[in-house]
Amino acid sequence: MTVLSDITNSPGSVDPSGAGYLPGLAIDLVILGFHHSQLKVLLLEYENTGLFALPAGFIQKKEDLNAAAHRALTERTGLQGIFLEQFYVFGDRSRHDPSPLKAILKGKGISPSKRHWLLGRFVSVGFYALVDFTKAVPNPDALSDRCEWHDLANLPPLMLDHETMVQKALDTLRAAMDRKPIGFNLLPETFTMGELQTLHETILNQKLNRSSFQRRMLSLNILERVDKKWTGRAHKAPYLYRFLQDKK
Amino acid sequence: MTVLSDITNSPGSVDPSGAGYLPGLAIDLVILGFHHSQLKVLLLEYENTGLFALPAGFIQKKEDLNAAAHRALTERTGLQGIFLEQFYVFGDRSRHDPSPLKAILKGKGISPSKRHWLLGRFVSVGFYALVDFTKAVPNPDALSDRCEWHDLANLPPLMLDHETMVQKALDTLRAAMDRKPIGFNLLPETFTMGELQTLHETILNQKLNRSSFQRRMLSLNILERVDKKWTGRAHKAPYLYRFLQDKK
DNA sequence: GCCTATTGTCGCAACATGTAACAATTATAA
């Protein structure tokens, strides 16, 4: 678990990296969920600053890059074994803007030296994760006050280039989806065909034909029909489906 | 232009980065060409070591990541305005193996200190480029002795994880190709439909149907029929096509 | 029991792709 001292203590003026992390390199996570027909993204909030940001992470010197991303994901959500993939590296100079972090540190009662390692230029590797909204337990990091789901359609203003990151993650997800049906990762263990279709429609931002969608999904042979779902509503009960694990 | 001193001079024992570059971060280029029905990749060779490697680059502290990749590409090929995209970040600890670089430096008559910045752990951003084989002018960097095209189907043993990089670049290219017809970037200004098909077949490693391929390509409306090509061979002369620039 | 909303499924049209055939063209051989 990251503790405040890991991040806020400078490891010494000669070493620009913080506490055993790779210098100048960060990870930003676009953690996506799906709930009430809405795509959600997990954001950190910094009190007294009005700032929101994507969960981030640093890579330990003795740690693989992807492992660091998984660790950061687990720290924020409590989840393991989740779909998590790189989507882009953000490395423009224009990203180097220490003012938001200064504000955050100040809000935490810290007066960082000008050469504090967090205030330098960072190249950030963007990862996106697809999680079961009902299983994730959001958990803020050492510097943030809240870690909460936000509607993707209605984001608060984000720090630095984090809006671009979300957009690019979404583009990657869309492109990946017609290659592999990874959307399943966003749903609970069992789900109806209607829920799966709504998910796809939300991600792609377009209506899909009901019967073609059903036909296409079933023809993939990655769904197992489990049970009927009792909806309590005035119509035929839909089947529940489960994603066949061995097809992952 | 990179000079030897840029790379071999340590900038001082307190600063782990070399000569104004971002520390611990590199770029590796998978530069692809196409010639004589073969996919080619540009490799650097290090004499006396038997080592081959992908062209690499470092990111200047005042430089955007993508700009650094373009700069490295131009340095190795003389080309500008080329298709060049990130495809993956390689960040495993297991990449950290200083022995090949030690051998290379030794071959150059340099005895690096144990803490030489090139011998540390590097995270590397993989880019792949698609270039016109006939236009590129390969040019070795400060540490290498040769920069030459090699058949992708018959690679020499590569340094570190560079074979994985080539494979992953190829996977990315394949996936990208049925999204956008980016294969054109590998051909000269004008080309026949047969050449275009051979290119696709080589990249995808599978035979394609001739008439469907032609139909599909023409239906994209990105090709302009220019002229007939005189082949000097005993059959009907094929048309030459040009890629419509405005569709790029 | 009738009505309404939703689901599972089927049939048909529209479109795309695989396959083969055919005519056109160009050099070579007879």
Next chain:
DNA sequence: TTATAATTGTTACATGTTGCGACAATAGGC
């Protein structure tokens, strides 16, 4: 000069996939 072989551009037809509507089957509301 004519036949031949190779390769290309194009078309015709079979096959496969997707879009779209129709229909029956529920399940609760009334």
